[in-house]
Amino acid sequence: MTASPEPGRLLNPLDPAFAAHPYPAYAVAREAAAAFRQPGDHLTYLTRYADVHAAFRDRRLGSTFLHRYTAEELGLDPGIPVWRDPRWTDFQAFERWELLNLEPPIHTRLRRLVLEAFTPRAVDALRGGIEARAAELLAPGRERGSIDLVDYGQAFSLGIICDLIGVAPGDRDTIKRLSDDTVSMYEPGVSEAQQAVANRATGDFRRYLLDVVRHRRAHPGADLTTALITATIDGVRLDDDQVVSTAMVLLMAGHEATVNATANGVAALAAHPEAWRRIREGAVTARQAIEEILRWDPPLQWFERWVLEEGVQLGGAPVAKGSRVALVIGAANRDPRRFPDPDRFDVARDDTGHITFGGGIHFCIGAPLARMELEVTLGELAGSEDALEIVSTPVRRPTFQFRGFQRLEVALHGRRA
Ligand code: HEM
Numbered sequence: 001m002t003a004s005p006e007p008g009r010l011l012n013p014l015d016p017a018f019a020a021h022p023y024p025a026y027a028v029a030r031e032a033a034a035a036f037r038q039p040g041d042h043l044t045y046l047t048r049y050a051d052v053h054a055a056f057r058d059r060r061l062g063s064t065f066l067h068r069y070t071a072e073e074l075g076l077d078p079g080i081p082v083w084r085d086p087r088w089t090d091f092q093a094f095e096r097w098e099l100l101n102l103e104p105p106i107h108t109r110l111r112r113l114v115l116e117a118f119t120p121r122a123v124d125a126l127r128g129g130i131e132a133r134a135a136e137l138l139a140p141g142r143e144r145g146s147i148d149l150v151d152y153g154q155a156f157s158l159g160i161i162c163d164l165i166g167v168a169p170g171d172r173d174t175i176k177r178l179s180d181d182t183v184s185m186y187e188p189g190v191s192e193a194q195q196a197v198a199n200r201a202t203g204d205f206r207r208y209l210l211d212v213v214r215h216r217r218a219h220p221g222a223d224l225t226t227a228l229i230t231a232t233i234d235g236v237r238l239d240d241d242q243v244v245s246t247a248m249v250l251l252m253a254g255h256e257a258t259v260n261a262t263a264n265g266v267a268a269l270a271a272h273p274e275a276w277r278r279i280r281e282g283a284v285t286a287r288q289a290i291e292e293i294l295r296w297d298p299p300l301q302w303f304e305r306w307v308l309e310e311g312v313q314l315g316g317a318p319v320a321k322g323s324r325v326a327l328v329i330g331a332a333n334r335d336p337r338r339f340p341d342p343d344r345f346d347v348a349r350d351d352t353g354h355i356t357f358g359g360g361i362h363f364c365i366g367a368p369l370a371r372m373e374l375e376v377t378l379g380e381l382a383g384s385e386d387a388l389e390i391v392s393t394p395v396r397r398p399t400f401q402f403r404g405f406q407r408l409e410v411a412l413h414g415r416r417a
Helices: 016-020 023-032 049-057 089-096 106-118 120-124 127-144 149-165 169-186 192-218 224-230 240-253 256-270 273-280 286-296 367-382
Strands: 035-037 043-046 146-148 302-307 312-314 317-319 324-328 405-407 409-411
Touching (some): 043 049, 089 169, 106 224, 106 240, 127 146, 149 169, 149 256, 149 405, 169 192, 256 273, 256 286, 256 367, 273 367
Parallel strands (some): 043 324
Antiparallel strands (some): 312 317
């Protein structure tokens, strides 16, 4: 492919071929221009590492604008973005207190409360339980001779975050369904019908968690919901809507990306037997390898920001106040200006500088937990599998922003004697 004068045309999230394998198109677009737009779209794309890294930290950009302007003040097209559609009242009620959608000072205070539960030390205390859970969930596959890593990952990551929040084990399937339907609102090009489904699911999700909150008020437990109910910000207790939105974003963010990262990682390792051999032999630790997995094929490909001020230049190009910017993590992680030989999957790269967990004030709260989950799963597999072998054709998810697999069946030969 040669460099295109319109690099934006190369990045079409609705094109299944692009979504299946976006990296070659990113490479061409990234070299063609530092900042570019899709014809007819108001989104400016940033694909170079330095620009994406800076944009995550740029306070002239916001994940919301509502702390400073109304939509009218910003001169927004009323149809954009879809989730601000006034018909989707349940979705808006959720987003009103969703961490990713808040800005300081309330964001700082709410985030601080949640962070306490996810510090590396707090997560380290969970390690024994997480290892036991991985072994238990892999056991039936070891009996059978193979396992779908997506099924495994869902049971694993969803179980962990549900237990932390205080969701009853019998309700995990309900949470999974509600979460899948809710996050579909964020996919590019989501249809009107799907938006209605997402809004309904958000309402059901909120009502479910309101019940959990009421129950925990009467019967406190050792879970995060109880901690949020009893916590105060400047001497004031969180209200139900704040607790519910916080629990909801944790339940969704707390499994979706980790499941996809697990499957993306195992697929990458299966395609690179030499890398797997080095992990098996202990030349590279699982902890090192997961950083390369996260860099090479991130489960969340991009995030967006609003431009909140006049006169902003990004990647050398002016971007209008009220427009949006796409921070393309998947492209930034493969920028040769930052990572030598970036398309090479090198588990010994030993570089944690990828942008897979974002940056700045919204940097992923769950990064220590996600890292531990990935490390534990890889460690379990490395303890028993001489080779990672995919036994049936892997099926990629059709979604682009959430990059993962629908199904990834891997042979399990069992622990060696
Ligand atoms: C491999 C797995 C994961 C990846 C790649 C990932 C990625 C990210 C990214 C890129 C952001 C920043 C988004 C932005 O700036 O707009 C983010 C934020 C967030 N993540 Fe994760 N995440 C993962 C796992 C988790 C887990 C396990 C949890 C919860 C236990 C979690 C909870 C959150 C929360 C609450 C935020 C919002 C933080 C804030 O706004 O202050 N994530 N994540």
